[in-house]
Amino acid sequence: MAGYHVVLVHFPTALWMTAALAILYRAFFDGPLAQSIDRALVPLLSIALVFGVSAYAVGLFVWPFEAITASPLGRNHMLLATWTTAYWALLLVLRWRRGQAIWQGSMRYVTAGLAAIGAVLLGITGTLGGHLIGVYTDVSQVLRRLGWEVYTTFYVPNTTLAVLGAISLLLVGIGLRARRA
Amino acid sequence: MGKTSLYASTILFGGALALSWFTHGTGVVVNDASKHVSIPQNLAVPLQVQAAYNGTDVYFRYRWPAPNPGIFHDMLRFSGGKWEVKGSVVPGSQPDGLHEDRVSMMLDDGSVPEFGRYGGYIAIGDKLAGFTEEADGKAIKDHPYLGKKLGLDEPTKYLPATRKNPNDWASTVPEGEQAKLQAAGYFLDLWHWRAARSNPVGVADDQFITAGRLSDSGRGMYTTNWDGDKKQPRVMFDAAKTGGIKALKWADITGGKVNPEGVHALREDISVPFDPNAGWQEGDTIPRRALRAAQGSRADIAVAGKATWADGYWEVTLKRKMNTEKPLEDKIIRDGGIYQAAFAIHRQATGGRWHYVSLPVSVGFGREADLVATPFTGDAPDWKQASLGVKLFYPGQVSWPHLNSVKHGGATSIARGIPVKSRHSEEQLAHYGIEAEFAGPIRSQWFLTLFAGLGLIAAFGWALLKSTPKSEA
Numbered sequence: 001m002a003g004y005h006v007v008l009v010h011f012p013t014a015l016w017m018t019a020a021l022a023i024l025y026r027a028f029f030d031g032p033l034a035q036s037i038d039r040a041l042v043p044l045l046s047i048a049l050v051f052g053v054s055a056y057a058v059g060l061f062v063w064p065f066e067a068i069t070a071s072p073l074g075r076n077h078m079l080l081a082t083w084t085t086a087y088w089a090l091l092l093v094l095r096w097r098r099g100q101a102i103w104q105g106s107m108r109y110v111t112a113g114l115a116a117i118g119a120v121l122l123g124i125t126g127t128l129g130g131h132l133i134g135v136y137t138d139v140s141q142v143l144r145r146l147g148w149e150v151y152t153t154f155y156v157p158n159t160t161l162a163v164l165g166a167i168s169l170l171l172v173g174i175g176l177r178a179r180r181a
Numbered sequence: 182m183g184k185t186s187l188y189a190s191t192i193l194f195g196g197a198l199a200l201s202w203f204t205h206g207t208g209v210v211v212n213d214a215s216k217h218v219s220i221p222q223n224l225a226v227p228l229q230v231q232a233a234y235n236g237t238d239v240y241f242r243y244r245w246p247a248p249n250p251g252i253f254h255d256m257l258r259f260s261g262g263k264w265e266v267k268g269s270v271v272p273g274s275q276p277d278g279l280h281e282d283r284v285s286m287m288l289d290d291g292s293v294p295e296f297g298r299y300g301g302y303i304a305i306g307d308k309l310a311g312f313t314e315e316a317d318g319k320a321i322k323d324h325p326y327l328g329k330k331l332g333l334d335e336p337t338k339y340l341p342a343t344r345k346n347p348n349d350w351a352s353t354v355p356e357g358e359q360a361k362l363q364a365a366g367y368f369l370d371l372w373h374w375r376a377a378r379s380n381p382v383g384v385a386d387d388q389f390i391t392a393g394r395l396s397d398s399g400r401g402m403y404t405t406n407w408d409g410d411k412k413q414p415r416v417m418f419d420a421a422k423t424g425g426i427k428a429l430k431w432a433d434i435t436g437g438k439v440n441p442e443g444v445h446a447l448r449e450d451i452s453v454p455f456d457p458n459a460g461w462q463e464g465d466t467i468p469r470r471a472l473r474a475a476q477g478s479r480a481d482i483a484v485a486g487k488a489t490w491a492d493g494y495w496e497v498t499l500k501r502k503m504n505t506e507k508p509l510e511d512k513i514i515r516d517g518g519i520y521q522a523a524f525a526i527h528r529q530a531t532g533g534r535w536h537y538v539s540l541p542v543s544v545g546f547g548r549e550a551d552l553v554a555t556p557f558t559g560d561a562p563d564w565k566q567a568s569l570g571v572k573l574f575y576p577g578q579v580s581w582p583h584l585n586s587v588k589h590g591g592a593t594s595i596a597r598g599i600p601v602k603s604r605h606s607e608e609q610l611a612h613y614g615i616e617a618e619f620a621g622p623i624r625s626q627w628f629l630t631l632f633a634g635l636g637l638i639a640a641f642g643w644a645l646l647k648s649t650p651k652s653e654a
Contacts, residue, residue, distance in 0.1 A: 067590040069624055072616050074590060079631045086635055090642035098649045106184065107649055110191055117198075132590075134604060148205065151612035155626040156201050156633070157208030164633040167197045171190055171640035175647035178186040 008055040015048030027112035045092035186648035219273025232554035233562035250490035251282035281377035292366030300541035304338035311534035337394035381446030399477015428465035537573035577614020
């Protein structure tokens, strides 16, 4: 399945990177080109998500589950792939459900920031996948310099998990309060 | 309201990302002696190697950094009116600095083909000594072949084909089969230089690995200096030959004040039978190993010149006959041949599996290889050729059964004979080795992190969605 996974991941990678550029362009420009790009965004993100989920599913069969979850690089690749897919799904839902509102006021810069983070997550996921098949970029060197040795599993301690849980609850609370307002 | 919620959500999400980044990788990897876990501070150590031969003898020269010369192994200290053993092996560095420095080399002539591809990993079998899950020494001793026949008393390295099931240390193939394997060259030669137990008598221990780590035939260079019945040493320093020294001082040993060039090893020529009435003082210390001249095949490997420690580096040259005429215990070196070697060192008072190891390298005699042995004429090489830099790394707890199991993604690559070097670097293997020591806890923490991140993204998405007013698409 490794070959199929490698072929498949090209699609979401290209589509999400294109989407990131489109979002960044739209965030800073309001002209006709930006409007046209924006109209293509939901279909673009939707197709990317379909390919992303497909590549993810096929990726699960490249190695036995015991193996991928026992390898530090395998775990990191899976973790980043999960977060990347979820993250871009968030962007799709946001644009689909809120339409032009995501380009209004300061929200447009939040959207641009989200796209930038999405592109970074995607880049890391790709380079980790490259490590697994022995073909990789120097992105891992950058990550090392920033404090993460990619040959070690990315995990956080229990205290951080608790804080993440609390922040997630706060975010849900903010959403509920905003809905009622 | 919408704007405030938007900013609050974004700040919280950004804060969560930052917190995750700055705290990742903590909280799980901690030393735990009860589980035989002690992670060294440095994961890699450089080793320089040279080789030379003159048609009769082969020389290997090793140079590696060691912060201090580890010239002592276990000792007997006089304390509270009785003798006590100090310096038994512990996970990691022995706190009193009592474990000798070593350099060792496994050598093969191609008869163990997996060795050239995976090096020492092939000899790390099921439940070896020092692993969190290690086989019981008594069970080894009681094993009809390993204990009763070979005399092993701890789970040592072994080669896969010596077991019916390589995942079970006890499943040895029948004795006749073992002999057949060995006769076919299915063993690894092991050159084992020990700073305390072999160097003072000018030799390296000559051993080999097959169904276990065994010593060549002949007499070993050290014995245990302990009389169990009388609970006292068997021999002590001969004061008449050591300038009045009958024992060393504990404080000098642990304080690093004993001169490596002076009296420190209990050699046969400077020892006498132990005298319990010699006026022993608190802190008097005698080596627990008495040294003697090795004999037979076990004495094949000599220290050429003198092993020296200076400026933080050991420099050791070993010499052996190319043809020892012991093809069942030694790999015979022939001009024109290519051999495989893997190196290891112990330093900073470590023993057992707390060493640094190399991936396999090829050694050529008149042939192109990673390490080309230089031919010379005369008695000693001039060592003018460049040395090969070998990266040694801490291997952690990674066994051959694990590498061939469903838990290793590369098991199919091993089955296809793809060498370890084409998939992994030494740095990667060092990190993987440590992760293997905490496999269960790291896996659990990683799962929790994955789901926590997923939950955070979902919650952030919800907050953004509800904080942003609906608009025309």
